[in-house]
Amino acid sequence: MKITLKQKNLADGRISLFIEYYKGSSTNVQGKRIHLRDFEYLKLYLHPEPNSAKEKKENKETLALAESIFTIRKAEYIQGRYDLKDTVKSKRTFLSYFEDLTEEKQKQDSLNNYGNWFSTLQHLKKVVSKNMIFEEVDENFIKKVRKYFENDALTKSDLPLSQNSKYSYFSKFKAALRNAFDEGYLTINYASKVKSFEQAESQREYLTFDELQSLAKAECKYPVLKKAFLFSCLSGLRWSDINTLTWSEVRDEGEFSKVNFRQEKTDGVEYLYISKQARELLGDRGSQTDRVFTGLKYGMTYNTEIIRWCNRAAVPKHITFHSARHTNAVLLLENGADIYTVSKRLGHREIRTTAIYAKIVDSKMKEAAEIIPELNIEL
Template sequence: MAQKKKEIVYLRKRARSNGTFALYLDICRNGKRTNEYLKLYLIPEHTREDKLKNKETLKLAEAMRAKRVVEIQSKDFGLDVSTHEDALFLDVMRRLIDRKEGTTKTSWQNCLAHILKYEPNDRITFREITPQWVRGFRDYLDTKAMQWAIDNRKRDVEPKPISQGTKALMFQKLCTVFNIAMREGIIRINPTVGVERFREPESDREFLTIDEIRQLRKTPPPNEDLAQAFFFSCLTGLRWSDIVKLKWSEVQELNSGTRIVFTQKKTGGLEYLDLNTQAASILGKRGKREELVFPRLGPIQSARISIAAWVRSAGIDKHITFHCARHTFAVMMLDLGVDLYTVSKLLGHKSIETTQVYAKILDKNKKAAVERIPNILDDPE
């Protein structure tokens, strides 16, 4: 009986006239050889970035080679290797958006608007989206995407390019859709793998000092309930999304004090937080179990306007939003000497790396403080 010939899939490269190298699969099957070009290219390595880009390209090419091996072997054994790559990409993305709420949903809708600006075909399938398509979307974000593409209400505003942070956020959301498609078995190869991400800029996280909190406390607010919730966040670090849904059933009175046990809106994780006496006093008279602790907050959009006006009235020259109360809590805890790990747990962070951002803020403040010391060693002229 004749021995079956070995099937081998090699990843190879071929030089092109422009100095790049085209990657292709050299398939040896049943004694026959065929080439399948991957539409992936290696570039001359002049810089470290060039080397990193080639490394990611080779990583994607190797994944495509492995997929081809599985397809060939599965076909020989009569296995079903079909996927759902003909599913509509935007259908999956819209289902994901439907599960979001508030500002998170708005951000996802903005990403969808940018994708449609780049790719008007709303019937595009996963099969049609290649690494080249993904790179094209990245280039669109980097060079063409404008803020007016996502906010038709601001027609009188001069259109300007989106920020570096927005570029990183929009591209990450695209990657998230493909990660979900991988988990759901819609696709076998993620076309975003190997495409360079945007480097996120270090953002300044605005916060209030203790003196500024006291100054704000003395200033009459436009909305008393909102002010109480804001101070509660300054004292607990809770997000708006968790405060706005906080019910009395989640507030426990213990011998040692007051504790809230709640499920984080953002992460879905169950958290408990012991309140200090100041935070507990803000809660006021206990209501019924199913009632909200802060029932008259209104929408976040109104809260932004009210807080901005309140901060201006207090004479504080900072761009403060409700979320800045959480930043205030984090910086205040670190400034009071609480260790980074404990602050991370109080904030409900999954990774301590997220909390380290606040430590950097504190380092900047300390540096600025010591630089204010006048010249005390030299005699005045």
């Protein structure tokens, strides 16, 4: 493989610095030679024609930084090719590395995913020494962590972890190991050598239409929360997508309205038609860059208010904001939507994810519940 530091002129006039990984070539079925290349864009830019001392200095410093990264990448390739250990990286502590990954998730991912990483970190601090370095990571260490999650880990209420919590936390631990291997902290991908926990089928709490109607009539302390929750019930959008929704993503096209957005969880682009009532919940259009649900926040205050709101509406269920998405799926299926359409609306990548909701509304199962004739019972 040939590694080269290159430059590219951008439309805005800047010069972008990137690394090209040339992996040779192959011939396709038509006999045409195809060159195999990967690119790493460094997000470093040069002034095309520096006129001032400041711009010349910035170019010099930027180019020096790019050269340093380029030198590191070449060294990493040589270490990987000859199975050499990076002595600097191998001396880094595992927990500090996991903490940095967790901070990255806070910036990039949904609050729910970050919360899982944060909880995993708190558990790892109980089983991993703060001084343990990557050089000490081996299969016995991996087994020790797995055994902790399987037998010893407890919730804040001192209860054993649920099966899905074991699955989630250990999956984050394995993801960190894979990442560390990819980045050269480990020469062995230990994540591939240990079995994950089985994921249990979780109960998906949802609202019936009558319960949703009761909520719609009941008082909620925070109007923006009520609008956002009901909008999620009618559209199926996740909290993360509703929270970041801007007016530029809401398209009014004659009699119809739709939302064009990029899913926070899957990074997939979605084009979702919404009902007239859902559009009415959004209110009057604001500036293109304005958030649609101004003032919506994530935290214990709003989570608690959802519970109190349900109590006022006499809905005896433990409802969270995500229950609105489950509600949307169930109501669509109960009112005749086919599973493929529901899957597309929810942005599921696999139909089996949506099939869980089909199980909830299985009409044949409902009919079977009443198929046995009534008994004359005397107690």
